[in-house]
Structures are given as C-alpha cells and as structure tokens.
Amino acid sequence: MRILVVGSGGVGDAVARIAARRVFFERMVVADFDVARADRTVAAANARDLARVGPRFVAARVDASDPAAITALAREHGATHVLNAVDPRFVMSVFQGAFDAGADYLDMAMSLSRPHPERPYEETGVKLGDAQFAADSRWRDAGRLALVGMGVEPGLSDVFARYAVDHLFSEVDELGTRDGADLVVLGDDGEPVFAPSFSIWTTIEECLNPPVIWEADRGWYTVPPFSEPEVFDFPGGIGPVECVHVEHEEVLLMPRFLGARKVTFKYGLGEEFIAVLRTLHTLGLDRTEAVPVRSADPAAPGSVAVSPRDVVAAVLPDPAALGERMRGKTCAGVLVTGRGRDGEPREVYLHHIVDNAWSMAEYGAQCVVWQTAVNPVLALELLARGVWSGAGVLGPEAFDAVPFLDLLSAPEPVGYGSPWTLEERTPRPAAGTATTPSTPSSA
Amino acid sequence: MRILVVGSGGVGDAVARIAARRVFFERMVVADFDVARADRTVAAANARDLARVGPRFVAARVDASDPAAITALAREHGATHVLNAVDPRFVMSVFQGAFDAGADYLDMAMSLSRPHPERPYEETGVKLGDAQFAADSRWRDAGRLALVGMGVEPGLSDVFARYAVDHLFSEVDELGTRDGADLVVLGDDGEPVFAPSFSIWTTIEECLNPPVIWEADRGWYTVPPFSEPEVFDFPGGIGPVECVHVEHEEVLLMPRFLGARKVTFKYGLGEEFIAVLRTLHTLGLDRTEAVPVRSADPAAPGSVAVSPRDVVAAVLPDPAALGERMRGKTCAGVLVTGRGRDGEPREVYLHHIVDNAWSMAEYGAQCVVWQTAVNPVLALELLARGVWSGAGVLGPEAFDAVPFLDLLSAPEPVGYGSPWTLEERTPRPAAGTATTPSTPSSA
Numbered sequence: 062m063r064i065l066v067v068g069s070g071g072v073g074d075a076v077a078r079i080a081a082r083r084v085f086f087e088r089m090v091v092a093d094f095d096v097a098r099a100d101r102t103v104a105a106a107n108a109r110d111l112a113r114v115g116p117r118f119v120a121a122r123v124d125a126s127d128p129a130a131i132t133a134l135a136r137e138h139g140a141t142h143v144l145n146a147v148d149p150r151f152v153m154s155v156f157q158g159a160f161d162a163g164a165d166y167l168d169m170a171m172s173l174s175r176p177h178p179e180r181p182y183e184e185t186g187v188k189l190g191d192a193q194f195a196a197d198s199r200w201r202d203a204g205r206l207a208l209v210g211m212g213v214e215p216g217l218s219d220v221f222a223r224y225a226v227d228h229l230f231s232e233v234d235e236l237g238t239r240d241g242a243d244l245v246v247l248g249d250d251g252e253p254v255f256a257p258s259f260s261i262w263t264t265i266e267e268c269l270n271p272p273v274i275w276e277a278d279r280g281w282y283t284v285p286p287f288s289e290p291e292v293f294d295f296p297g298g299i300g301p302v303e304c305v306h307v308e309h310e311e312v313l314l315m316p317r318f319l320g321a322r323k324v325t326f327k328y329g330l331g332e333e334f335i336a337v338l339r340t341l342h343t344l345g346l347d348r349t350e351a352v353p354v355r356s357a358d359p360a361a362p363g364s365v366a367v368s369p370r371d372v373v374a375a376v377l378p379d380p381a382a383l384g385e386r387m388r389g390k391t392c393a394g395v396l397v398t399g400r401g402r403d404g405e406p407r408e409v410y411l412h413h414i415v416d417n418a419w420s421m422a423e424y425g426a427q428c429v430v431w432q433t434a435v436n437p438v439l440a441l442e443l444l445a446r447g448v449w450s451g452a453g454v455l456g457p458e459a460f461d462a463v464p465f466l467d468l469l470s471a472p473e474p475v476g477y478g479s480p481w482t483l484e485e486r487t488p489r490p491a492a493g494t495a496t497t498p499s500t501p502s503s504a
Numbered sequence: 505m506r507i508l509v510v511g512s513g514g515v516g517d518a519v520a521r522i523a524a525r526r527v528f529f530e531r532m533v534v535a536d537f538d539v540a541r542a543d544r545t546v547a548a549a550n551a552r553d554l555a556r557v558g559p560r561f562v563a564a565r566v567d568a569s570d571p572a573a574i575t576a577l578a579r580e581h582g583a584t585h586v587l588n589a590v591d592p593r594f595v596m597s598v599f600q601g602a603f604d605a606g607a608d609y610l611d612m613a614m615s616l617s618r619p620h621p622e623r624p625y626e627e628t629g630v631k632l633g634d635a636q637f638a639a640d641s642r643w644r645d646a647g648r649l650a651l652v653g654m655g656v657e658p659g660l661s662d663v664f665a666r667y668a669v670d671h672l673f674s675e676v677d678e679l680g681t682r683d684g685a686d687l688v689v690l691g692d693d694g695e696p697v698f699a700p701s702f703s704i705w706t707t708i709e710e711c712l713n714p715p716v717i718w719e720a721d722r723g724w725y726t727v728p729p730f731s732e733p734e735v736f737d738f739p740g741g742i743g744p745v746e747c748v749h750v751e752h753e754e755v756l757l758m759p760r761f762l763g764a765r766k767v768t769f770k771y772g773l774g775e776e777f778i779a780v781l782r783t784l785h786t787l788g789l790d791r792t793e794a795v796p797v798r799s800a801d802p803a804a805p806g807s808v809a810v811s812p813r814d815v816v817a818a819v820l821p822d823p824a825a826l827g828e829r830m831r832g833k834t835c836a837g838v839l840v841t842g843r844g845r846d847g848e849p850r851e852v853y854l855h856h857i858v859d860n861a862w863s864m865a866e867y868g869a870q871c872v873v874w875q876t877a878v879n880p881v882l883a884l885e886l887l888a889r890g891v892w893s894g895a896g897v898l899g900p901e902a903f904d905a906v907p908f909l910d911l912l913s914a915p916e917p918v919g920y921g922s923p924w925t926l927e928e929r930t931p932r933p934a935a936g937t938a939t940t941p942s943t944p945s946s947a
Contacts, residue, residue: 255786340783343698345819351801354818357794358809365808366801372815375797376788 062086062445065140067155068147069093069102071381075426075434077106084112085445090138092123125151131158140164169212171310181271182285189313201453213393215310216436221411224462225397226319233321233399238311241295241302241329242391258429261374265347268338272306275316275324295392297414302329314456384427387417391428406488413481505529505888508583511590512536512545514824518869518877520549527555528888533581539565568594574601583607610880612655614753624714625728632756644896656836658753659879664854667905668840669762676764676842681754684738684745684772687832701872704817708790711781715749718759718767738835740857745772757899827870830860834871849931856924
C-alpha cells in the first residue's frame with residue numbers, strides 16, 4: 062500500500078506520526094500547499110519510523126483545490142490510496158483527483174452542504190456528502206472504494222453505531238452521537254485562555270450551518286443552530302457539558318446503512334463557545350466571501366480582499382500547536398437507545414476517550430487531532446490486510462465494526478493501544494410517555 | 505472664517521450639513537482620503553446651503569496621517585480653523601499639520617492612550633490627550649487655539665460640567681458623564697439587527713482600553729474594562745440601560761479646569777454589546793497590528809496583511825448609512841452630585857436628547873453622528889463671533905458654558921433649535937454613609 066496524505070495540518074501530521082508505528086504500508090507521501098509544513102511532518106515521522114526499511118515518508122507540495130495536481134502527484138508516487146486531510150472545502154477536488162488517478166480514497170469530512178434557499182432551518186438543501194454519493198455508481202463501476210467520513214466523528218462514531226446495531230440491540234430508537242471534552246489551554250501565565258482545540262474554520266462551518274436531524278418517518282430535516290440544548294454527562298471525569306444540535310456527517314451516513322428511528326449529532330460546545338460562535342455570526346465574521354479591507358502592509362498600501370473567517374482563524378493560535386499547553390481529555394461516542402437483544406429497554410454510551418497528556422507523551426500530538434487521525438490509519442490497515450474491502454462510496458458503518466474496535470483497543474504492537482468503553486446507562490422512558498431526567502450509571 | 509474639515513465619514517458629513525444652515529463662515533473645505541466621499545458630502549451641503557453666496561463647500565483629497573499634507577491643504581485654502589473629524593489614530597498628524605499651517609484646531613477625540621506596561625488596570629500609562637497637552641505652551645506662545653474634545657462626549661458633556669460648577673453647585677462630589685440610547689437598527693425584514701451606531705474602530709478603542717477615573721485625593725487611576733456596571737435610568741423614554749466605566753476624554757479634561765471630588769465616564773453599552781466587545785477581545789479581533797491572511801482575491805493570490813479591527817469594521821454596516829433604518833433616541837449628559845448653591849445636597853442630570861427621526865428629517869443625518877457634529881459647528885460659530893476666544897490647548901470647559909447652551913437651545917435661525925434639559929434627581933446619600941437606591945425624579 063502506497064498512501065498519499067493531502068494536508069499536513071494537525072490531523073495530517075498526527076496521521077504520519079501514528080502511521081510511523083505501523084508496518085502495513087510501504088510509503089506515505091505527505092503533501093501540503095506549504096511544503097515546509099509537510100517537510101516538518103515527514104522529518105518527525107521518519108525519525109519515529111519503527112519499520113526501519115529506509116525513509117517511508119516523503120514530502121511534496123500540492124494545491125488541494127486542483128484535482129489535476131492531486132491526480133499527477135498520486136500517479137507520480139504510484140499511490141494506491143489517497144487520504145484527504147485538508148479543510149472540507151477541498152473535499153471534491155481531492156475526491157475527483159483520487160478517482161482520476163485510479164486510487165482508493167478516504168476522508169474525515171464530507172463534501173459541503175448548502176442550506177435550503179427558502180426554509181434553511183426546516184428543510185435540507187444540498188446535504189453533506191450529496192456530491193460524493195452522487196458519484197457512487199462511478200466508483201462502484203470502476204471497482205474503487207471511497208471510504209468517506211473515516212475520522213473520529215464521523216468515523217469511529219459510525220463504527221460504534223454499526224457495533225450497537227449488530228451486537229447490542231434488537232431495535233434502535235436513536236443513534237445519538239455526543240462529543241464533549243474538558244480541555245483547557247493555558248496561557249503564558251498559567252491561566253486558561255480561549256483557544257479552540259480544532260480547526261476554527263471547520264468548527265464555524267459545522268456549528269453555524271443548519272443542524273440536520275433524521276427520523277425514519279420524516280427523513281432528513283433541519284433546525285436552527287444551537288437547538289435543543291441538553292446537558293450531557295460525559296464519562297472519564299469530564300462531567301456535564303452543554304450539548305446542542307450541530308450539522309454533522311453521522312446524521313447523513315448512519316441512516317443510509319443502519320436501521321434506527323432517529324439519528325442525531327450533538328456537540329458539547331459549552332456555553333462560552335456557543336456565545337462566541339453566535340457573536341461571530343451576528344457580526345458577519347463567519348462569512349467566507351471576500352471583503353475589501355485596507356492593507357496593513359506599509360510596503361503594499363491600498364485595498365486587499367480577505368475572507369472574514371480566514372481572519373478569525375489567523376488571529377487564533379494554531380490548534381495543532383497547542384498540545385504542550387493543553388490539559389484534559391476529549392470524548393467521542395454514540396448514545397444508543399432502544400431495545401436490547403432480550404427485548405428490554407436499553408441505553409448504552411459507546412465511547413472513546415483520549416487524554417492529552419498521553420497523546421502528547423506517546424505521539425507528540427494533541428488529543429483532538431490524534432483521536433481524529435488514528436481512525437483513518439487503522440482503516441487503511443484493515444484495507445491493506447483485506448479485512449475490510451468494498452467498492453463505491455461507503456461510510457464506516459458499511460464495514461464490520463468488530464475488527465476495527467478490536468484493533469483500536471489491543472495493546473501495541475498488535476493494536477493501537479487506545480481502548481474504547483461500553484457504558485450501560487439507565488434507559489429513559491420511551492418518547493411519548495412522561496419523562497424523568499436520566500441518571501447515568503457508572504461505566 | 506475658513507474651515508478645513510478633515511474626514512467626511514458620518515460626523516464630517518453631518519458637520520457640513522449642519523454648517524450649511526449657518527452663515528458665520530465663508531468657506532468649508534471637506535477633505536477625505538476617499539475624495540468621492542468628500543464629493544458626496546460637499547454636493548449635499550451645497551444643495552442645502554442657506555447662505556446663498558455661491559458654493560461655500562469644496563471637496564479635497566488628503567491623507568490624514570501626513571501632517572505636511574494637512575499643512576499644505578490648509579495653506580492652499582487659507583484655512584483659519586482645522587476641524588479634525590477622522591479616527592483618533594490620526595489626531596496627532598492633523599493637530600501638528602494645523603499648527604504648522606498657523607491655523608486654529610478643533611477635534612472631537614484626543615490623542616490616544618497607551619496602557620501602563622505593568623499595571624494596566626490600576627495605573628495610567630500615557631493618557632488620552634497627553635501628547636496634545638504636552639504641546640500646550642507651544643500653542644499658547646504662538647497665540648493659537650487648540651480646542652480639544654469638542655464633540656458631544658467629550659464636548660457638550662464638558663460644557664454641562666462647566667455650567668453646573670458655575671451656576672448650580674457650591675461643592676461638587678462627582679461629575680459623572682452618562683451616555684445611553686434606545687436605538688435599534690431594522691433589517692430588511694423589519695426585525696432589529698446588530699449594527700453599532702458609531703464607528704466600531706473608535707468604540708473598540710475606548711471600550712477595551714483600561715477605563716480611567718479621577719479622584720481629587722488620588723489623581724488618575726484605571727480599572728478593568730466594563731467595571732462597576734450600574735443600571736442608569738435615562739430620561740426621554742429611553743429608560744434603564746446597563747452602564748460601565750469606559751476610557752473617555754471627559755475624565756482627563758474636567759479635572760484640569762473644574763473642581764470636583766471625582767470624575768467618571770460610564771457608557772450605556774447594554775449587555776449584548778458588552779458581550780460582543782468581550783468576545784472580540786477574547787479572540788484578538790480587536791487587535792490593530794497587522795496579521796498575515798490568505799488573500800481572497802483570485803486575481804492577487806498569496807498572503808496579505810490586515811488589521812483584525814479593520815476587518816471587523818469592514819463586515820459591519822457603515823454606521824453613517826444606517827439612519828433610514830434606525831429608530832429611537834440617543835442621550836448624552838452629565839450626572840452632577842454635591843451641594844447646591846444653598847448648601848443642600850443636590851443631584852442633577854444635565855442632558856441632551858436627539859431623536860433619530862428628527863435628525864433624519866431635518867438634516868439627513870443619523871442622530872448619533874448629528875449629536876456629535878453639532879457641537880464643533882456651534883463652537884466654531886462662537887469663535888467666529890469672538891464670544892469664545894483663547895490660546896493654548898484647552899478643553900470645552902475652559903469657556904463660558906452659557907452662550908453655548910443658549911445657542912444650542914434657541915430656535916433657528918438664531919440658534920440650533922436642539923434644547924437641552926436640566927433634570928433634578930433625588931440626591932443620594934454622600935459616600936461613606938448608608939446608601940439607598942436613587943429614585944430619579946421626572947425632568
């Protein structure tokens with residue numbers, strides 16, 4: 062297997078660092094628009110490479126917005142697989158470039174949505190991944206696989222959902238992805254500062270787009286941003302965090318492959334972060350269209366054009382560089398409700414927690430990007446071994462969850478040494494009956 | 505009198521529209537970096553000119569950051585007075601340019617402050633106006649006048665303070681400027697939208713700098729932004745608004761010329777606006793230093809440098825253009841506490857209210873910029889008539905308040921037809937004794 066990773070930001074860098082401990086592939090080309098960044102990733106990965114078969118990691122420059130450039134680079138290196146690790150705005154160009162190169166394709170975020178022109182907070186317009194699923198038959202006919210949404214969320218969350226449907230439930234009411242953390246970033250004075258732990262561009266995109274929900278008897282529909290806040294009690298010492306509906310790939314993927322009455326995604330943004338996102342939106346600083354602004358470069362006066370959202374990203378610290386100053390844990394998981402194999406009401410929270418201190422010590426990668434990056438590497442390993450195989454545009458839940466979850470938990474060098482947990486919770490009364498607050502049981 | 509107005513933004517434009525109804529000057533040159541903007545102001549003013557002595561208003565282009573350009577333009581037109589109506593970051597270049605041209609000078613905001621390097625929220629560093637007052641003897645020796653802070657706040661507020669000291673009080677505890685409004689801006693759908701009614705650049709500057717307070721036995725000192733929130737009940741139907749300490753020129757001006765135990769400025773920002781400003785500061789979007797950002801201009805790709813605060817200003821609507829969509833009133837005033845001429849405790853709120861509907865109908869100017877602009881025009885008229893005169897760097901409270909307040913209230917064509925109000929309030933107990941909430945009396 063020869064892998065082309067497009068993008069060496071936080072996640073691409075962690076992909077290389079994780080892959081350096083695995084022997085299932087011959088070569089990994091790490092390409093970025095900023096080749097110096099790719100060089101740094103490749104140097105770190107080669108220095109940590111356990112395969113000891115010569116330098117397996119190679120840096121390259123590529124413009125992710127140019128499908129022909131992706132194709133040319135993939136062909137040059139004989140890439141069998143292209144792993145897309147850039148901002149979701151470049152999904153379609155990398156997806157197309159991989160297809161034209163005859164390579165299989167993986168990503169961690171799907172093609173972008175466009176709100177319904179008249180009723181954005183009631184009906185879906187163009188949905189996440191629609192552009193990719195439209196190409197499904199082309200990929201299938203060519204016998205090539207596009208494994209989409211194969212990060213942690215979407216990705217591991219979809220694997221959890223598949224596992225629950227196959228092995229834990231006879232009937233599923235809701236597949237509810239719930240993501241939360243207790244991360245803080247410390248400033249120079251040791252006091253917490255505001256610093257998002259993941260790409261602010263992507264976070265704004267997913268949080269301010271109309272959140273999508275799926276129900277079996279209604280199909281996909283949307284609600285206003287930050288709808289239905291609920292306090293979810295996260296395990297592992299993280300504790301209660303306010304979660305709200307967010308547009309996310311799981312809601313588009315799971316119903317295509319799994320049976321459930323309802324599919325939701327709620328993100329534990331916390332009150333402070335929700336307030337920040339609301340303000341950015343109120344001011345129009347979330348906008349991506351170019352705005353004319355006075356140049357602040359004395360050597361090049363006049364007017365320049367910038368995207369306000371790019372400016373927001375530029376003033377915030379690079380999330381991938383925050384690892385040393387970050388404290389806490391991040392938790393990704395799926396709350397599954399319904400009836401167990403015995404027909405009794407059941408509620409489980411399948412989840413995976415990464416402690417930043419651990420991922421920094423082991424990989425030099427902060428926990429949020431590490432937790433995202435480990436899943437596509439693991440999926441590539443299952444594909445390399447032939448444990449997973451398929452053709453067409455498929456989500457993670459199209460594959461058997463057991464070998465994935467086993468490999469994730471198994472200690473190194475067999476597995477990735479990062480256990481997941483099944484937590485039984487006290488089932489809530491079914492919808493339509495009187496409700497009382499749920500009391501989470503311990504894991 | 506020949507006046508050079510530097511800047512034809514909201515306030516400069518309103519200055520010309522107000523001046524068009526007065527006959528005390530021969531010529532007004534309106535200069536802007538964007539000459540098209542100056543042209544629009546001049547066209548509107550000439551069309552409304554009541555003097556009918558030929559076109560009194562002339563447009564010009566000028567770079568306000570270049571003192572030599574200010575001097576050259578002032579000389580070219582034989583300007584006797586330069587009125588500075590640009591962002592406060594250009595105060596020193598316009599101030600210097602006017603001096604070198606041998607012209608008198610007026611502004612509505614003073615030279616910028618710099619926080620104390622170690623204890624920014626306890627001690628003052630470089631204070632507002634320090635750079636200007638340092639030149640006082642030079643202006644005095646030259647027999648030239650620099651009338652600084654001659655807008656509404658500072659400006660009319662300082663005139664109110666002088667009036668209270670001269671005519672209403674025997675002993676002043678506090679001169680407390682209090683500014684509030686009930687303005688809303690309606691969007692295309694008729695619903696209120698977020699749109700600041702004054703330059704966001706200036707608002708960020710004054711609200712995020714350490715607020716300054718003066719006490720007779722302590723001198724000037726600073727506190728953290730948004731300190732000591734209090735709900736102030738504004739008259740004229742505006743009602744209660746949350747006010748917080750803000751860095752403002754009155755606190756630097758009044759103690760230089762008037763006797764009081766304490767001088768404060770509190771701005772009725774309201775909770776929503778305070779939250780927005782806090783968020784901008786948390787994210788670093790209030791910063792003025794250049795930040796490198798990807799160009800969003802396909803014709804000029806690469807990296808450009810912009811000031812984040814300029815980007816915030818660029819995404820928000822131009823406050824001067826909001827008049828048609830604005831509803832409500834703005835109130836500027838000074839709460840004076842102490843002992844009246846009879847020795848009894850007294851509390852008065854001297855204030856001036858402008859209804860946006862009135863200023864739009866009369867002048868085509870929104871109320872906040874109109875209320876700012878009327879005061880320097882009126883001061884220029886008093887200087888032209890010789891009612892006010894002086895040399896050196898002086899604040900509005902260095903001059904007799906009575907002719908100013910009389911001219912403001914008197915109906916046109918004698919006065920400006922915009923009455924002010926003296927509202928008696930129930931005196932609060934003196935500091936150090938038990939306090940009960942004050943109950944405002946009606947005006």
